[in-house]
Amino acid sequence: MRAAVFPWREGNRFELLVDGPEFFPRMLVAIARAQQQVELELYLVEAGSCAQAMVEAMVLAAERGVRVRCLFDDYGSLAFPQALRRTLTEAGVELRFYNRLRWRQGLLNLYRDHRKLLLVDQSLAVVGGTGVTDEFWLPESNSCEWHEVMVQVSGPIVRDWQLLFDRQWDANLHRGAWKPHADFGLQRLPRLPDTGEGLGRLAYADARQHRDILHSLIRALHSGQRRIWLATPYFLPTWSVRRSLRKAAARGLDVRLLLTGPRTDHPAVRYAGHRYYPRLLKAGVRIFEYQPQFLHLKMVLVDNWVSVGSCNFDHWNLRFNLEANLEAVDPVLTAAVVASFEKDFVQSEEVSLAVWRNRPLWRRIKQRIWGWVDRLVVNLLDRRG
Numbered sequence: 001m002r003a004a005v006f007p008w009r010e011g012n013r014f015e016l017l018v019d020g021p022e023f024f025p026r027m028l029v030a031i032a033r034a035q036q037q038v039e040l041e042l043y044l045v046e047a048g049s050c051a052q053a054m055v056e057a058m059v060l061a062a063e064r065g066v067r068v069r070c071l072f073d074d075y076g077s078l079a080f081p082q083a084l085r086r087t088l089t090e091a092g093v094e095l096r097f098y099n100r101l102r103w104r105q106g107l108l109n110l111y112r113d114h115r116k117l118l119l120v121d122q123s124l125a126v127v128g129g130t131g132v133t134d135e136f137w138l139p140e141s142n143s144c145e146w147h148e149v150m151v152q153v154s155g156p157i158v159r160d161w162q163l164l165f166d167r168q169w170d171a172n173l174h175r176g177a178w179k180p181h182a183d184f185g186l187q188r189l190p191r192l193p194d195t196g197e198g199l200g201r202l203a204y205a206d207a208r209q210h211r212d213i214l215h216s217l218i219r220a221l222h223s224g225q226r227r228i229w230l231a232t233p234y235f236l237p238t239w240s241v242r243r244s245l246r247k248a249a250a251r252g253l254d255v256r257l258l259l260t261g262p263r264t265d266h267p268a269v270r271y272a273g274h275r276y277y278p279r280l281l282k283a284g285v286r287i288f289e290y291q292p293q294f295l296h297l298k299m300v301l302v303d304n305w306v307s308v309g310s311c312n313f314d315h316w317n318l319r320f321n322l323e324a325n326l327e328a329v330d331p332v333l334t335a336a337v338v339a340s341f342e343k344d345f346v347q348s349e350e351v352s353l354a355v356w357r358n359r360p361l362w363r364r365i366k367q368r369i370w371g372w373v374d375r376l377v378v379n380l381l382d383r384r385g
Contacts, residue, residue, distance in 0.1 A: 004185040005203070005212045008193060012155030012200040014328055016308075016336035020137030020144040023126065024050065026152060030120045031057040037067040039119040039165050043112065043310070044131025045072050046079040049139045051132050055084050059091040068093040071169055073113040074100045076131070096172050098322070111178040111207065113168070114310050114321035116150075117161060125153040125161045127326050129298050129310050136296075147293045149340065151308050151326055151333070157200040160185075164204055164324060178207040178322065189215055192223060192305065196329045205311065205323040213311050213325055214318055218244055220302040224253050229301040229341050231258035233294070234266065235273035236314035236374060242276060249284035258344055261289035268370045271363075275371035281353045288348035298325075301341060304334045315377075 017023035031038055031054075038061050045051060062068045070088065072080065074097040088095050098113035118126040128150030130136050135146045153161070171180035189212070193199055203213045221228060221244035228248050235257070237245075249255040257280070264270050277287060300307040309325030311318070328334075 004187055005189055005209065006160045006185045006201055007190050008199050008201045009155065009157040009160065010196075010198055012153060012157045012198045012328070012330070014198075014200065014326075014330050014333040015152040016333060016340065017126075017128075017150045017152060018340055019148060020050070020130065020146075021142045023128070023130065023148075023150040023152075024053070024137040024139075027118050027126050028053060028057045030118065030124055030126065031061050034061050034066045034120045036121050037069070037119075039069045039071075039117070039162075039169075041071045041113065041115050041117040041165055041168070042132055043073045043076040043114045043116065044133055045077040046131070046133040047081050047084065048134035050134050050137045051080065051084060053139050054132050055087055058093055059087060062088075062092040069169060070095050071098060071113065071165070071172060072096075073098045075109075075112055096169065098168075098172055099177055110320045112321050115324045116310050117165060117324065119158070119162055119165060122162050123154060123158060125158045126150050127153060127161065127324065128308055129296060135294075145293060146296045147290065147344075149297045149299060149308060151328075153200065153326065155198065155200070157202060157326075160202040161324075164202060168206075168322065176207075180206060180208065189219070192216075192219060193329050195304065197331060199329040201327045203307070203309075203325045203327050205318060205321065211318075213323060214238065214240070214313070216327060217241065217300065217307065217313060220300070220305050220307070221245065221248055224248055224302045226303050227254040227256075227301065229254075229256045229258065230313075231295065231297050231299045231341070231344070232312050232314075233260045233264070233296045233298070234269045234312045234314055235259050235276065236269065236312075237276065238313070238315050238318065241313055242280065245280060245285055246283035249280075254286075255284065256286045256288060256341075256345070258288050258290060258295065258341065258348065260295045261291045261349065263291075263294045265294060268373075271366045272370040272374035274367040275374070277351065277356055278353070281351070281356060287351040288345050289351060290344055290348045292347050295344075299337065299340075301334070301337050304331070305329055306333055306337050308337075
């Protein structure tokens with residue numbers, strides 16, 4: 001069953017924020033200035049200096065009468081201690097956990113809330129791919145170990161992000177929280193604008209609507225005329241995405257992938273994704289592996305169209321996770337995204353077909369093993385779906 005999708009909204013303002021030292025202070029200031037309400041929806045929340053700073057900001061907001069609601073994924077917040085949870089609730093913060101882990105649920109435990117969203121006073125949103133952990137931001141040194149981006153958003157589109165949060169907040173009280181009942185917006189994917197300023201759209205995924213983000217990406221890849229730059233930390237793309245990338249490169253477009261280098265939190269996933277390299281390289285796709293840090297951002301640039309958010313565009317995310325991406329057509333945001341990509345390409349190692357063919361035996365073995373595991377999982381998911 002498919003749910004409705006959101007339309008394009010005009011008159012928005014976007015600002016790309018690169019890495020935790022830039023976006024976390026902005027988020028804390030926004031919470032400190034809140035007058036009516038604050039909403040925070042996250043997958044990864046762990047004890048540490050970053051979480052302590054966020055908790056303190058939300059406690060202060062609640063104590064001055066602001067309604068504060070937090071929706072955290074139950075699995076992703078296993079390392080969020082009871083002491084911090086009590087600190088929030090005792091201050092009046094409303095705290096809910098998505099899809100509590102239960103043995104009797106079996107495979108239903110696979111459904112996870114992977115969205116990353118801060119809403120303030122229904123007028124400002126900060127969206128992207130961050131978690132609240134010390135890897136994303138160490139307040140004492142104002143540094144980070146993981147490379148990430150967020151977008152600060154204001155304008156009419158914030159109402160759609162608010163509606164998405166409220167919908168999931170209410171659904172979380174019921175069984176099958178991954179299948180919210182309320183629909184909204186359009187029944188068909190809206191036309192992709194060629195040009196514009198301040199245009200934005202919310203693309204999302206849940207168990208009812210898991211094709212919105214993917215279909216929008218595929219359409220953008222097919223309509224590209226000049227460039228396709230895609231960044232993701234876990235390169236396990238669907239067959240349709242891989243085919244679209246190869247076809248775009250064959251048409252002469254500048255197709256580049258910005259992927260995780262040796263610094264990663266899941267080496268097995270990185271090796272599994274390597275099985276897709278040869279066909280892409282032969283088709284003319286350029287592959288860059290980021291070196292300085294673990295690359296965690298999820299960002300796509302197709303000509304002037306931008307998508308930034310929580311979705312990795314892989315077969316796992318698109319089946320089991322709640323996801324949300326900002327899509328935008330805006331010259332200022334596009335320029336910032338181009339600058340971010342160009343800086344990251346310089347700090348990456350490009351993988352050539354010649355280098356790939358000469359990789360050491362130990363790497364070939366790991367890639368073959370984890371590639372086989374990935375293929376097995378994909379086949380099982382396809383049967384299930």
